[in-house]
Amino acid sequence: MDLAVETLDVARWQFGITTVYHFLFVPLTMGLSILVACLQTAWVRTGKEHYLRATKFWGKLFLINFALGLVTGIVQEFQFGMNWSDYSRFVGDIFGAPLAIEALVAFFLESTFLGLWIFGWDRLPKKIHLATIWAAAIGTILSAYFILAANSWMQHPVGYRINPETGRAELTDFVAVLTNNTAIAAFLHILPAAFLVAGGFLIGISCWHLRKRNEVAVFRPSLRLGLWVSVLAGVGLALTGDMQGKLMYEQQPMKMASAEALWETSKPAPFSIFSYGDVQKGHNKVAIEVPGALSFLAKNDLDAELPGINDLQEQSVVKYGPGDYRPNIFVTYWSFRLMIGVGMVTAGIGLVGLWLTRRKRELPSNPWVYRVGLWTIAFPFAANSFGWIFTEMGRQPWLVFGVLKTEAGVSPSVSTGEVLTSLIVFTLLYGALAVVELGLIRRYVKAGPEPIKPAADKHPDDPSGGGEDADRPLAFAY
């Protein structure tokens, strides 16, 4: 019995570590793929050289990042079977379909066209080459949708029945799974979240160069693009976050109550700014609150009644049998706050930055402006990680909300030692790769955008890449 609990804990740590790590790369890939495609489009339409240089500069940072996103993604697919085989048996009928469709519809598109984009600079006509980065970007976005549809089914299961003979979940309505309102809300929230990461990345790196007035022609437009993207993403995040919060109060009230440390059912319910509580006794010792604000956020009504953790716990015991149905409240409370706080700070920096760099103004001279700009890179990554930690930890103790508990999903045939081995191996490997990737990104950022060799686009519209000369050097080679 003890051993089973340990396997569960180790498997959960592994899922947490590999998923949060993987999701450092994914939002940057999503956001940056679109922004690079936009920059290349600007180049193709205007022919201005600084757009081409910006495309290549951000493009190579994008590729350094993409490589890690790609390879860590394979682990995500494999670990359902390796560590969570009982979960896979239970939900394979439903959960496997979006995963398979993601590979078939999105992942092939992304990988194949990215290969064409990387190596195709002198092999494809200009416009076709531009289309390849758009195809890869669309693949990336589609991929996010299918993964979120799969994850949202775990948050809010729809379109299924439990087969009384086998005890397994079976799909009854696939359209319901794909149009799950939880999935749509999550997708609409993740999209601006990804743009916030890409925006912060552009802001920080552009600031690093602009501090020294380096390549202003490339980095001033890049900075402005990053600032606009962050501000718009911030607005999008607030709107879609509000939408998600309201849905969550209907679908997973315990998650939202924990996010607010709202112990007792309240009418009206206050929004907590800071609190420190006693989980055993189920109350807060210290609380700074805005009266009625939570009621308004959850129901658009300043006086609405919202259920508290203690009542929800009692209701869950009646509904599902004895047990503790509260997630780790410390984690949900703080990850929720940090997600919102750090995300809003990023958007705020974007707004200030837009004012400071407004049209025809000289670039600011205060070095602190650029220092803060550089830090901005980290904020949206942190906000994204806290967001996922909140989403996944807030669902506990459920693996599929209200249907399957996390402890019931773990692989029975795998030993604690095996899971521990893989946890250690992945943690060390991921740690080492993070150091390598950061080193490379730093190096390429420092090197800055490269000059454009006039020979490189001599025959941009010649599909064969300029004659049958097999000895001509490749425009790009590993």
Added chain:
Amino acid sequence: MGLNEFWFLLIAVLWVGYFFLEGFDFGVGILTKVLARNETERRVLINTIGPVWDGNEVWLITAGGATFAAFPEWYATLFSGFYLPLLLILVALILRGVAFEYRAKRDEDRWKRGWEQAIFWGSLVPAFLWGVAFANITRGVRIDGNKEYVGDLFDLLNPYALLGGVVTTVLFTFHGAVFVALKTDGDIRGRARALAGRLGLVTAVLAAAFLIWTQAEHGNGRTLVALIVAVAALVGALAMNRIGREGWAFAMSGVTVIAAVAMLFLSLFPSVMPSSLDSAWDLTIHNASSTPYTLKIMTWVAAFMTPVVLCYQAWTYWVFRKRISTKSIPTKPAFGAAAADLVGK
């Protein structure tokens, strides 16, 4: 043909496609240590697969996802049962993928040599372990009445499975050598052909032993046909390689991979993962599958998407059809020139 049979076929096709495509890029990865004589030649080899290896690897992800969706019990038993080998494969694929992308990004020798090790071992380890895994599936593993794998790691390391691993390793390396001969020009092309000739003979002996063993223990009429096709194609590949018809040689080595993998799936059918403890506990296309509704939806998606994917992947190979040689390699890595200057100062 029912839906369960169709999905068995489709998953077999995905694995066959995966081994056909990634088979040669594993082979090229292994050859970076065997065939290349210097830095430029190593870069020639890596760049023959540069634009396509990533798309090739998605065949694995799709095969995994399709197995999860169509036969969740198979996916669950296989992935939890073969835990440590799969962990090794994952580590290998991670290091290999990163290595292709990162190797040329710095100019220091130590950096490059390190990633070259990753490319070599990252190609060799999965090439070997996939063979071990599939030979074990064919042979049958210790699966109990609850569909759980109850054996340990050492049960997987039996002579038949190890031979299977050796066969996939040499077969993929041969397939890779033929591919290099097809895709390169100059000195390296000639040496790739010569090496393919020698590797082909070794492959022929080992593969024949493994496939005849398979036929004797798990064979039937259908597998015999596949066996004959595999052996004939291998002989054909050797002959074509000898007379310098590289395109044909590659097609033939591809047919060898296809027929050999197909033979394993044909010997399984209608099981997907037989139990060595009791044949009543075999996982089959019926007791391991999803519901007909899920299979039907997946069938529609596959019917629409597979041809599209095949078209654009084929187009990629067409775009990059030109041979490359040591002369096509730019003197400095494309993104490295400016970096080297600036970091120096």
